[in-house]
Amino acid sequence: AVQLVESGGGLVQPKESLKISCAASGFTFSNAAMYWVRQAPGKGLEWVARIRTKPNNYATYYADSVKGRFTISRDDSKSMVYLQMDNLKTEDTAMYYCTPITTRGFAYWGQGTLVTVSS
Amino acid sequence: DVVLTQTPPTLLATIGQSVSISCRSSQSLLHSNGNTYLNWLLQRTGQSPQPLIYLVSKLESGVPNRFSGSGSGTDFTLKISGVEAEDLGVYYCMQFTHYPLTFGSGTKLEIK
Numbered sequence: 001a002v003q004l005v006e007s008g009g010g011l012v013q014p015k016e017s018l019k020i021s022c023a024a025s026g027f028t029f030s031n032a033a034m035y036w037v038r039q040a041p042g043k044g045l046e047w048v049a050r051i052r053t054k055p056n057n058y059a060t061y062y063a064d065s066v067k068g069r070f071t072i073s074r075d076d077s078k079s080m081v082y083l084q085m086d087n088l089k090t091e092d093t094a095m096y097y098c099t100p101i102t103t104r105g106f107a108y109w110g111q112g113t114l115v116t117v118s119s
Numbered sequence: 120d121v122v123l124t125q126t127p128p129t130l131l132a133t134i135g136q137s138v139s140i141s142c143r144s145s146q147s148l149l150h151s152n153g154n155t156y157l158n159w160l161l162q163r164t165g166q167s168p169q170p171l172i173y174l175v176s177k178l179e180s181g182v183p184n185r186f187s188g189s190g191s192g193t194d195f196t197l198k199i200s201g202v203e204a205e206d207l208g209v210y211y212c213m214q215f216t217h218y219p220l221t222f223g224s225g226t227k228l229e230i231k
Contacts, residue, residue, distance in 0.1 A: 045211055047221075061218070101215065101220075
């Protein structure tokens with residue numbers, strides 16, 4: 001069965017950095033483009049970052065709201081995807097989910113990791 | 120970016136009632152490969168989103184057949200034929216025909 005386990009969230013102050021991780025299993029990780037999707041408290045879903053596969057040169061894409069501050073990366077040997085978040089703002093407070101994109105869309109979700117940015 | 124407009128924002132239903140949620144796109148979601156990448160997800164309170172329907176009308180494994188999806192182009196509908204208590208939560212449509220992918224703003228289903 002597919003499993004996605006996000007970790008590394010916590011409470012940080014504005015302008016600080018945090019790196020969150022996602023451990024994936026149950027599918028061929030190296031063949032899957034991966035996303036980070038977030039949900040601010042009481043709000044809807046927002047894609048944050050996307051990383052493609054090795055044949056696509058691990059190309060990365062970011063939502064305008066995080067461009068220049070967040071960096072997505074992956075380690076296919078460990079089936080891990082990461083999100084390095086720098087210069088955090090209060091509006092980055094959210095539950096962060098990692099999920100592979102398939103022909104069925106976002107068919108698999110983990111439990112998420114909560115990032116709180118507050119002074 | 121493609122804007123998905125969901126209506127209504129809130130839906131109040133009784134058990135057994137049939138309800139529909141609309142998702143309208145700012146541009147056609149028909150891909151050049153002939154597929155329409157429009158999905159529906161349900162997020163129950165305190166839980167992660169779960170997939171319900173993909174490619175407009177195909178049910179994910181394990182999803183009850185009281186759920187159905189329809190539509191084409193820019194106009195899509197999720198129908199629940201006979202709401203049950205476990206159906207309460209927020210429903211989102213999502214498209215990935217065009218990048219960046221986008222989500223609708225959600226429809227909250229409440230049970231009377």
